[in-house]
Amino acid sequence: MAEDRFRFVLPVRVAFRDIDGMRHVNHAQYLTYCETARNEYWMKVTGIRDVEEYDFVLAELSARYHAPAHLGDELTVACRVTELRRSSFLMEHEIRNVRTAQLVAEVNTVQVMFDPKAGKSLPIPATRRQQIEEFEGKPLSAAVSARRR
Secondary structure, eight states: OOHHHSSEEEEEOGGGBBBBBSSSHHHHHHHHHHHHHHHHHHHHHHHHOOOOOOOOEEEEEEEEEEEEOOTTOEEEEEEEEEEEEESSSEEEEEEEEEEOOOOEEEEEEEEEEEETTEEEEOOOOOOHHHHHHHHHSSSHHHHHHHHOO
């Protein structure tokens, strides 16, 4: 279960606007579910409340779809940071059907810390590293991850 591996889980109910011509959730909507969870995660972990305070941009995304979701389905969107690098961090997202516990989709992303005024990436501040590692309950730096492999 997602709750065993993820400390952040967002409930989502599939709305009519999420459905496409095939009568299931459109593939792009799953990415929006993950974006919502990722932003809620960031606000919870960092205390950020205003969009002007966001200090990362999405750099890469991959998705694997496993099963369709339909109108009215209750889903959970779980996410976690899996690795902290110099200026980027990796996140894993998992979408499951609450009723069946079936895995609906997996999404992996890379975010880059970003200074919008300078228009360039920047190293992950020590404060952010500490906030994320405290929330996740373990060290996540790339050097530590490489030693674990």
